[in-house]
Amino acid sequence: MRILTGGMNHESNSLNPIITGEDDFVVFRGSEITGKGMLPYYSSTGIINTLREAGAEIIPTVLARAVPNGVVSGAFYQKIKNEMLDMAKKAKAKGPIDGICLALHGSMKVEDGKGGNFCAEGDLCSALREILPDIPFTAALDMHATITPELLKAVDGFAGYKTAPHIDCIETGALAASMLLESLETGKKLYTASVSLPMMVAGEKSETDAEPMKIIMDACREKEKTAPIKAASVLLGFPWADAEQNAVTVLVSAIDAAAPADTKLSADSAAAGLARLFWRHRKDFRFSMEFYNSRESMAQAYKAVLEKNERPVFVSDSGDNPTAGAAGDATDLFEAILETIDTADKLPTPLLFSGFYDAPASAACIKAGEGAEIDITLGGNWDKTDGKKIPLRVKVKKISGNFGPYKSDLVLLSWRNLLITVTSKHIGFSEEELLPALAVNPADYCLVALKIGYLEPCFKSIAARAIMATSRGCSNEVLESIDYKKVRRPIFPLDYDTEWSI
Numbered sequence: 001m002r003i004l005t006g007g008m009n010h011e012s013n014s015l016n017p018i019i020t021g022e023d024d025f026v027v028f029r030g031s032e033i034t035g036k037g038m039l040p041y042y043s044s045t046g047i048i049n050t051l052r053e054a055g056a057e058i059i060p061t062v063l064a065r066a067v068p069n070g071v072v073s074g075a076f077y078q079k080i081k082n083e084m085l086d087m088a089k090k091a092k093a094k095g096p097i098d099g100i101c102l103a104l105h106g107s108m109k110v111e112d113g114k115g116g117n118f119c120a121e122g123d124l125c126s127a128l129r130e131i132l133p134d135i136p137f138t139a140a141l142d143m144h145a146t147i148t149p150e151l152l153k154a155v156d157g158f159a160g161y162k163t164a165p166h167i168d169c170i171e172t173g174a175l176a177a178s179m180l181l182e183s184l185e186t187g188k189k190l191y192t193a194s195v196s197l198p199m200m201v202a203g204e205k206s207e208t209d210a211e212p213m214k215i216i217m218d219a220c221r222e223k224e225k226t227a228p229i230k231a232a233s234v235l236l237g238f239p240w241a242d243a244e245q246n247a248v249t250v251l252v253s254a255i256d257a258a259a260p261a262d263t264k265l266s267a268d269s270a271a272a273g274l275a276r277l278f279w280r281h282r283k284d285f286r287f288s289m290e291f292y293n294s295r296e297s298m299a300q301a302y303k304a305v306l307e308k309n310e311r312p313v314f315v316s317d318s319g320d321n322p323t324a325g326a327a328g329d330a331t332d333l334f335e336a337i338l339e340t341i342d343t344a345d346k347l348p349t350p351l352l353f354s355g356f357y358d359a360p361a362s363a364a365c366i367k368a369g370e371g372a373e374i375d376i377t378l379g380g381n382w383d384k385t386d387g388k389k390i391p392l393r394v395k396v397k398k399i400s401g402n403f404g405p406y407k408s409d410l411v412l413l414s415w416r417n418l419l420i421t422v423t424s425k426h427i428g429f430s431e432e433e434l435l436p437a438l439a440v441n442p443a444d445y446c447l448v449a450l451k452i453g454y455l456e457p458c459f460k461s462i463a464a465r466a467i468m469a470t471s472r473g474c475s476n477e478v479l480e481s482i483d484y485k486k487v488r489r490p491i492f493p494l495d496y497d498t499e500w501s502i
């Protein structure tokens, strides 16, 4: 069996003005995909492991991934897409290809050259279909995928993540690959039922440790135990893309039972059941962390440290979370800290703020060197709505280069009783290794403010208390306050009384 694989993974925040370009992506080509590209947080790793175990011949194409950010550059996307299509054509010329299994996000948006954007996955999969019609095609998706008619038409079977934070990437890839293999081995077709709900869910309300996501994901797992269903997925869409297709979509993929009509019936009925379950719980989605606006979050955090001796207290700057595609240089929460700097000065350890994506500030600090005191501005290079350039005279404490797959410079600065991290690349402050790379252990600090949403396990496990600031920025968690122009209305919760039935 010869199986074509590869993928594109980007969550594009259309509220963020940054255009995500070639420098922001890590691209694996050909055999790199089955070598150094086998990373634990790639669904592609699960796809390749499963294909290998089955003894399939893997045809690797291109695997491109970037940290969530603004819409993707049209020129870069076309380049990667063409590379993938050329590789598919060359492989086809060498002999028949039996199936396709891709690792996709599902919410990648690309500049359309007319001031708007289009959905990458639907475009890419349709183009592959033109070259390789009539063979089974499956894809692994992120839980925050946005499903378009083009994608549904091109791909036969889908498997989405069932955990947020996403810790089941490999299992999801494995499921997408095993559906494909079963279809090929049995000669039976895959069928996918799709039900879309007029609803959006704020990212930090989708934690699967908490209800109602727990019950919904358990229901998906239950459905998957019943033949002919192979994968039951609830895709939440991505609320920080102002797009017509924004919705919650239930996808149930099944393999032909004895009679194809039964397969359709089972999948349709399972998808409708899951959609009804989701809709019934629509008003139960809430933040699993205590939450306040930026000013109140800081007030609560100071109180926790100074009066209740709780430490470390974490405050999430959730409205400017780069891993939700925000710019990483909004200043709403930081301004709330500056307004209360006299209280911050009384903290028993410095207040750790991680951090800012600020390439000019990072470059100026690296030029000045460790130990130097310099005047810089922080923030407001990109997000000019909720960010401003804040002038500070800072001391450069530590510099670390070449961090992580995106090769960012990292800088640790101090100003009064604040320690601030700055990155030269748009990367996530949720990365476990970022602070250690600057010789900082977050457990040593009484108050840690992070540009993050819900806490990743590495922070959650040490937090005495976790507060979410519903700060302003491109990943504003209060969806009702976002000025959507393209999202189809009515939609819950923007239109709270939206009705839906199936």
Ligand SMILES: [Zn+2]
Pocket (backbone or CB within 6 Å): 142, 143, 144, 166
């Ligand atoms: Zn996601």
